[in-house]
Amino acid sequence: MNCYLGIDIGSISTKGVMIDEDGNILSSVYLNTDGSPIEASRKVLKQLSIPEDCAIRGIGTTGSARKIIGLMLNANVIKNEITAHAVGTIHLYPEVRTIIEIGGQDSKIILIRNGVVTDYAMNTLCAAGTGSFLSSQAKRLGVGVEEFGDIAHASNTPVKIAARCTVFAESDLVHKAQIGYTKNDIIAGLCRSIVLNYLNNVCKGKKLEEPIVFQGGVSKNRGVHKYFEEILGKKVIALENGHLMGAYGVALLAKKKSDGRVYKNNLLDIKFVTNGSECHDCSNNCELVRIYKDDKLIDTWGSKCGKY
Amino acid sequence: MGSYDVAVYYFLSHVLKNEIIRPREITSATLELGSKYSPDFVCTPFKYTLGTMIEALEDGADTLIQLGGGCRYGYYHELQAKILEDLGYHCQVINLISGGNPISVRELFHNSSFQIKKKSFLKYAFLTKKMVFYMDKMDSYIRVNRCYEKEKGSFNKLRKQMLLEFSKAKSSFGLRKIYHKYLKKMKKLPRRKVERRIRVGLIGELYTLMEPFANFEVEQLLNDYGFEVKRYTDVTYLLFQKKKKVKQYLKHFFIKYRIGADALDNIYHTKELCEMGYDGIIHMKSSFCTPEIGAMPIIEQVAKEYDVPVLFLSMDMNTSETGFLTRMEAFCDMLEMRRKK
Secondary structure, X not given: OEEEEEEEEOOOEEEEEEEEOOOOEEEEEEEEOOOOHHHHHHHHHHHOOOOOOOEEEEEEEEOOOHHHHHHHHOOOEEOOHHHHHHHHHHHHOOXXXXXXXXXXXXXXXXXXXXXXXXXXXXXXXXXXXXXXXXHHHHHHHOOOHHHHHHHHHHOOOOOOOOOOOHHHHHHHHHHHHHOOOOHHHHHHHHHHHHHHHHHHHHHOOOOOOOOEEEEOHHHHOHHHHHHHHHHHOOOEXXXXXXXXXXXXXXXXXXXXXXXXXXXXXXXXXOOEEEEEEEOOOOOOOOEEEEEEEOOEEEEEEOOOOOOO | OXXXXXXXXHHHHHHEOOOOOOOOOOOHHHHHHHHHHXXXXXXXXXXXXXXXXXXXXXXOOOEEEEOOOOOHHHHHHHHHHHHHHHOOOOOEEEEOEXXXXXXXXXXXXXXXXXXXXXXXXXXXXXXXXXXXXXXXXXXXXXXXXXXXXXXXXXXXXXHHHHHHHHOOOOOHHHHHHHHHHHHHHHHHOOEOOOOOOOEEEEEEOHHHHHOOOOOOOHHHHHHHOOOEEEEOOOHHHHHHHHHHHHHHHHHHOOOOOOOOOOHHHHHHHHHHHHHOOOOEEEXXXXXOOHHHHHHHHXXXXXXXXXXXOEEEEEEOOOOOHHHHXXXXXXXXXXXXXXXXX
């Protein structure tokens, strides 16, 4: 049996998907990156439990650490997350016209017409309105971020919270708690502020046409989902595998670009070490990353002059 | 800025008896040095030029020439001179263009720190103008053709040789000859054949567009993807054509008055690129560039009417190259997918 792997190494979580020749998901993994993409992808590979009789004919990587993991696994496709998300979603849901994607550090909108990406936008410098904002506020309130969605969903009177910037939102939140709002209404307000922030900062006047698909880690939050529908006045579909779409999309791309080679099943045995340093040979002071595979230097990144 | 130092050095070294110090190439150290002594919220060109100024002073310069321009750029020199004075440097900063108008040649002649060779002044002013003209012409040719090169770097190599020969040219005829010689060589370079041409327009704020270090070499990147690039903004346009063109734009355009720096030009160029059937537009500016911030919503609206995607990028010293590359990659993928349909 042939199979293809897709790995999405994000800032907060790492996702892995194994698909068969027809694009069906055979198994999937979702775990925390914990600041170490190499370790996380090893764990993903282990937990995917690839059967012995399976021939891996393609590997794709995406997400912010796509390059380094792609090099480690010798991937045949290394794609940015925007393209990967679009490809995965279009495959599962061909009529889609708008994709809302909110992840750990970034949020994006992808507009699709007739199965082709026609426009996209991504949040700029600020992480307000993303998953990491929610999880840091959850910590402050002493509530698990997983429970956020249900609590927010139950509340009928969300507090108004300034949504423009994380720091303002946080001080607003403290203020609202101190003048006596209940925790549940504040959590609902937070989820609502995510939606407002997204619409103001990322969409910026782009037209959201139905069908709208909502994905990324935050799509698991029922509260945010509810407020999207409420504020837009449109139906928003949260896919069951919404958090896996990037990995799924890049697995599909790996299948499409498969060049006939078969990967060995001992992917986990590779010794892979990286090591950072600074070069002081000129005033550029490049930050270099040296990459060793099986104790052999295979590449050096970050050099501006091409010396390495 | 870009390769224009070749032309500026050529001019100054022939016209002045003073010793000319060539500024160092812009590196991360330049930007770091400039940002250290600049207000945080000033536009990035201020930081680049201040960094270069300090480096030049360290190398022994005592008079600095700042070009200036039609926006805040026109007031840079005053603040920069003050900052340099506070840092303990003794120097004179001369601004060439302020409030959109160049200072008079007579004023320059009367400046006691310059020892100008009056006889050669006109001749070399003319030659420098010609040189910049040929440089810009060659660069627009390269932007359109480099994406099809078979051997990577073949265009850049010829360009470098051409600039070297330019700096030794003695007459207008000589410049022309060199230009045509290299154009001929470039036309003969082996090229790949492609089924579909994809063309991208580059617009935005002038410094970020023209200095490859400030825009992460966006033109090379797009060319490497196999895309043709068109850029309106260059020195020939800004100094010699802009005035006339803007008058024409105002006559036939829905905007009836100037809205600062190059904002009007960029909106007009957006419309022109859309009408010429370009596949996508990339708008680049340094962070906090006020005229361009004003132009952005209008550019977005114009492009929407023609259904052409626009990517807005804002660059300064905190911009991460990874984030920039992700956005560029996605944009390029999107253009390819659109084309295939």
